[in-house]
Amino acid sequence: MKCPVCSRNAEGPKCPCGADLHFYAQMHYLPDILYNEALLFIKRQEWQSAAQSLAAAWTLRPHDAGVLKLWAHALQQTGDIEGALDKAGLALEITPSDKALEAWFEELAQVCGDKMYRLSNKMANGIAEYIREATLQSVKQIVAERR
Numbered sequence: 001m002k003c004p005v006c007s008r009n010a011e012g013p014k015c016p017c018g019a020d021l022h023f024y025a026q027m028h029y030l031p032d033i034l035y036n037e038a039l040l041f042i043k044r045q046e047w048q049s050a051a052q053s054l055a056a057a058w059t060l061r062p063h064d065a066g067v068l069k070l071w072a073h074a075l076q077q078t079g080d081i082e083g084a085l086d087k088a089g090l091a092l093e094i095t096p097s098d099k100a101l102e103a104w105f106e107e108l109a110q111v112c113g114d115k116m117y118r119l120s121n122k123m124a125n126g127i128a129e130y131i132r133e134a135t136l137q138s139v140k141q142i143v144a145e146r147r
């Protein structure tokens with residue numbers, strides 16, 4: 001690890017220049033610790049906890065495609081497809097040549113699209129029903145007024 005004070009390579013928690021690197025080392029390796037923690041959660045299929053660890057790792061290492069991909073995977077397992085799509089998309093921005101990632105991203109987008117389509121269909125049907133009811137009401141009112 002490079003000492004932030006003198007830029008020398010320090011082996012232990014104390015640099016030859018006298019700097020105490022204990023806390024710095026902890027911060028330096030925290031994303032790795034969180035990532036490994038997430039892997040353990042995934043092994044136990046604790047997807048929500050894994051997603052939380054990866055979210056924390058990502059805030060410390062926002063340009064790590066590996067963190068983003070694993071985060072997307074964990075989110076997909078929790079059923080948060082929109083979240084998975086979002087993280088996979090961010091990972092794809094970092095590694096645009098990753099074909100497997102691209103295929104997975106498109107698959108997630110397809111699932112999200114289908115979900116949105118069903119939702120909008122449901123909404124359209126709801127609106128159509130509302131308009132039909134309202135029209136029926138005003139027709140009844142007009143008929144009643146003419147009597």
Ligand SMILES: [Zn+2]
Pocket residue numbers: 003004005006007008010015016017018019
């Ligand atoms: Zn130093």
